[in-house]
Amino acid sequence: MPAPSSSPQPSSAPPSDLFASTVPRTPEAILEALDPDQRAVAEALTGPVCVLAGAGTGKTRAITHRIAYGVRTGMYTPTTVLAVTFTARAAGEMRTRLRDLGVSGVQARTFHAAALRQLSFFWPQVVGGPPPRILEHKAPAVGEAARRLNLSVDRVAVRDLSSEVEWAKVSLVTAEDYERACVAKGRPAPAGFDHRTVARLITAYEEVKTERSVIDFEDVLLMLGDMLASNHTIAETVRRQYRHFVVDEYQDVSPLQQFVLDQWLGDRRELCVVGDPSQTIYSFTGATPHHLLSFQKVHPDAQVVRLVRDYRSTPQVVGLANKLLATKGVRRSGSHPALELIAQRPSGPPVAYTTYDDDESEARGIATKVGRLVAAGTAPSEIAVLYRTNAQSEGFEAALADAGIAYLVRGGERFFARREVRDAIVLLRGAARSAEPDIPMPTTVRDVLTSAGWSAAPPAGRGATRERWESMQALVGLADDLWAKRRASLPDLIQDLEERSSAQHAPTVEGVTLASLHAAKGLEWDAVFLAGMSEGLMPISLAETDEAVAEERRLLYVGITRAREHLDLSYARARNPGGRAGRRRTRFLDGLWPSDNPAAGIRRAPRDVGGRSAVVVTGTYDAELYEALKDWRTARAEAIDRPKFVVFSDAILRAMAELAPTTNADLVRIDGVGPGKVETYGAEVLGVVRAHVEKKSGN
Template sequence: MERMQEDLLSGSPYDGPHGSPWADPGAATGPDAVLAGLDPEQRAVATALHGPVCVLAGAGTGKTRAITHRIAYGVRSGVYHPQQVLAVTFTARAAGEMRGRLRQLGADGVQARTFHAAALRQLQYFWPRAVGGPVPQLLERKVQLVAEAAGRCGLRVQRTELRDLTAEIEWAKVTQTAPEDYPAAVAKSGREVPRDPAETAQVYRVYEETKSRRGTIDFEDVLLLTAAILEDRPDIADQVRSQYRHFTVDEYQDVSPLQQRLLDQWTGPDGGASLCVVGDASQTIYSFTGATPDYLLNFRGRHPGATVVKLVRDYRSTPQVVHLANGLLAQARGEAARHRLELVSQREAGPEPVYTEYEDEPTEAETTARRIKELLAAGVRASEIAVLFRTNGQSEVYEQALADLGVPYQLKGAERFFERPEVRDAGVLLRGAARAASDPLTDGAPDLA
């Protein structure tokens, strides 16, 4: 959240790029040098400068390389003016990486941002003119306000339930579902919900009322309000569209209806002529938040005559791993499965993957830790061993298993479980309680304050 806030709340609406450097040999020479080192499909993406363009890119196929080289080739060949290019993606980290690559490719001035960051900058810039007065304060954490709304509704909500309730409100907002329509929308979608839809709708309504009364907005409101201003004010929409004329959308399979609504306003009625989208329906991971691969799958239907390029050369994994992944995806069903990409590894052969089922997660973690200790004892470097898990919340059981065996580890992308403030505080309390319980002189319950 802090990274997102820093990206959202700094700078002017049209400031220049910044990010980590990413060296490229073509940065100091002519435009054709940008194409050096690209495979045939990546080159086809880079040279398709006029939209609509749809890039179907499997995992590890160099999609970021392809789209950054496309933007850089367009800028350095004079087809694109850098200040008229907007590239949007889903995380501040991905946007920063894209800015760094574009800068090293000689495409200074191109904007690469998250949907929320780009929308907030425009909202801050146009709010005084479109609405008047200061921009409403942005909520850093909506969960606290959701808890207050639940309390006003007379509901007792546990901490884990509160997170689920907040997620439901976010789903409703990105799918553009009003509180009164939430129960029907849930029934129609067939999604599993954490509590009675009528109760959730009530909390959602009170949350929105409280937020409005206090003059605050949440991250979903940033997208909604920006889209609404562009819809209601043609003069402002024209100004935005004259500023940005070329759009690239990364991870397009994870676009939500609300984000697509904003994108449609950015591009305008003829936006397909300057739009490039990149994605893979098999990599959709945010459907639980309201995202849908339908916009990617139906792109050619919405934009007849679109250029479609498939990136299938996998540079990340061995043939054995790619073969296993292809086999798993082949068993999937549905619209996304019909459009799956058959990847081809570009790496040398490696060992066959081994997979084992366990009764529960602690057993899996303990067995994994023992295997890691055996590998280290056999001389395998620790830097060549990794444990991958889906969410940060799963790290605890693996950290405990490794710690029990005295195996040192590094946690990437999150704070170690036992170093998190709330966990340290709980440990202090538990140790104090244990000492008090073992002290025969203790009279009554320990003081845990």
């Protein structure tokens, strides 16, 4: 085999934060950064080892320190360690952390990346010639298979059938066994089709691929697994190369991935698995917690370590997460009780619960609250609005745009595909060849990007210009982080960018994140808004079995545990303004929502969004006063070096121009103007209004 090629930061650190200091020089220095449970993981250098790690407990810190400790003590040779996880981003983060710990040479890859590398290497020896081309997308081949069967399909149907083909393959279910397997599991066929038709389509799909001499991503795992299982020489070559295995997010392994892992291991026992059954949310793709839950049965002598100290979230957030799983006896998951987290952070604000009249009010209300957080100092990139389905994003996009708040939809254009990012990297790569060694790397980066249009201050307004600046600002921020962490050079930055590009591990872009609950897995923010907490959305109406409903509860648990400090749950009684208020709150929050406990109180947001009696704004405003308020806002924003929307949004200024407030009480009744804003800007706003009125009256 070829020689192996040579992260969010920990959710929150135990008392000693290694990443804020220099690279540890001794094995004991590596362990000093860990709490007792994390240390137990790091010291368990021989397998089998099972780490049951709750949300926010520092599992990535524990396993990367375990690898680094093993290398530093001489127990591991770096090139014989293979750490596998489920996303390229997570693998990239793991490599970054290992490098920060002074360890290079460890292979940290996704299952598919590791398998593809091995398959590509051995294919010429076993089969001959180059390996087949890999289909990037199944849809064209699935569409062709459907046409051969005279099936009437549209884009949505092809997408659903593609997902079903993928599920069958990762579940090791053949076309011949598909119907029987689905009946046994209670798995319905995609809408508009029956199981027998889908089984025929799976056969036709495989025929299309064979004719085109292509394979899909699941074939990479299948072919490698079969190659290792049937060719002893190849298997032994791989097993000599890789002697120690770490599998992250083990609750999400599919039968196909477990099959490949078994071939990698052979009859050896050097395996460390890490997972949390309570975060199993991808069963519809073939993921199953079975292998994690049965690990001790398969390996009776396995060391089991539980990580329950939550460094991410406040006691208020952790308390709700624990109660959600404890409700109605759902804390037990299979043969393991769900982990009960113990918060390590100081107390924070209470969890907020808000009921809105309709979806539009909910989106507008959340935008208002986001604006208040930003005005109080929370970075937009540390705020997320999470929802059950991607279709819900539109309303929040509109509300945030109206409020002048930058946002990004997770799943949009990839960071490294943006033209300004590609151009900036080309310029930085060129500068790296002639960089002055005495000039700090961040200074050089700023000089280079200034020539490409970057400026220290963000451009006014929003749109393409602002987005372009934010992309380059993210590169500046990354340069600052690497310099602070390890005095990195410009070539080091280029290498880091290349690795991030390969792993699609983008630096932070300033803007509120909009994402589905599934897309939020593995991420965290200071403030999280969980929107649409009503029956039909949470759990989603498609969840008809007990197992599906249980997974929806786990999905909500994942959403809750994304929040570090501020957590806001809400739902709307109606879909449209003036519509029938027929929705009811999700059953998962029964007994937890404050209205179920009158002593706890509840926030009720009618049309005003703030829980107070708001004035009605018609949209007809004094244009001259509006311009005067805009001029004041521009000057104020420049004075505090913040974007204009941080002071007040255009919508709020228009409301002021219509109502011409004369007192602080008038101001606070305007939607989006809270006591904090009144205290900071109230006197100035009232002065602008008073001057305008006096000017019009001729006084």
